[in-house]
Amino acid sequence: MEQFIPYVQIIAGLVLLTAGGEFIVRGAVGLALRMGISKVIVGLTIVAAGTSAPEFVVSLNAALAGSGEIAMGNVVGSNIANILLILGAVAVLKPVAAGRITTIRDGGAMLVGTLLFIGFCQFGVIDRWAGLVMLAVLIGMWYFTYKNDKNSPSDASALHEEEVDDIGQAPAGWARPVIATVIGVVALTFGADLLVNGGVSVAREFGVSEAVIGLTLVAFGTSLPELAASMVAAFRGHSDVALGNVFGSNLFNLLVIIGGVSIISPISVPLQIAQSDIWIMLVVTVAVLVVAYAGRRIGRVAGAVFMAAYFGYIGMLFAG
Secondary structure, three states, rough: OOHHHHHHHHHHHHHHHHHHHHHHHHHHHHHHHHOOHHHHHHHHHHHHHHHHHHHHHHHHHHHHEEEHHHHHHHHHHHHHHHHHHHHHHHHHHOOOOOOHHHHHHHHHHHHHHHHHHHHHHOOOOEEEEHHHHHHHHHHHHHHHHHHHHHHHHOOHHHHHHHHHHHHHHOOOOOHHHHHHHHHHHHHHHHHHHHHHHHHHHHHHOOOOHHHHHHHHHHHHHHHHHHHHHHHHHHHHOOHHHHHHHHHHHHHHHHHHHHHHHHHOOEEEEEEEHHHHHHHHHHHHHHHHHHHHHHHHHEOHHHHHHHHHHHHHHHHHHHHH
């Protein structure tokens, strides 16, 4: 019976992370709108933070538990999954419109964040000073975006507002968003603990590295809230929201999650991730920007290719 405990932990962790991610996004957005914060700011920061909350809690939990490989693998794997799996699945369901400004500005910010992260990985450890630089760069990007949107609203700012509208309007009172936020935090905390413990146990049982578990199982699990939100948006006819979600979430994953966690506990960069996976993430990031910019959308064929590439990547990890 004991041999099944890690799998029960993983399943329970995935369920709690998915539910917690949904609760914390709705709760945090509700609180922000209730306080009168503009939808552009909410979409730019809080939605990205909320959908990346599972990655942050799992990575922090893993780093503090001495499983830095899972923390690093979780973020890199999530970014790859966000582009290939989530955007791919949404595009197959309904082609994703890609505004030129959204692709250049928000996609460009994601690319800059990716290059900055890869640069720090070359030191072998993401240390506290690197984490501070990452957070400072992201704050600078957010400030530039806010000032730009305030002075000359664009399709990118409209997309951020659309992200918020898909989640809901300002609540009538404070109770519901506060309760939702608290439930989300509690669910994420317990879910992260269960998923990390179960993932480490399974990695040891099968003799695979914790980095592989982080890149695959943990990364997929923490990406479930984004997948669910993007699929719902596509069903509602707002498939373009998925693009903004992925750009914002990937940037947040790299600069806030790795940056924030490294300030608390420096993260070692596993050799496998340094030699291959961060470069795969870069190739995938450039590929989605080229497809989106060249075609002004991500069509069904491109979506199917993205999904096939993701499953090929997963197969390569386990085969290797």
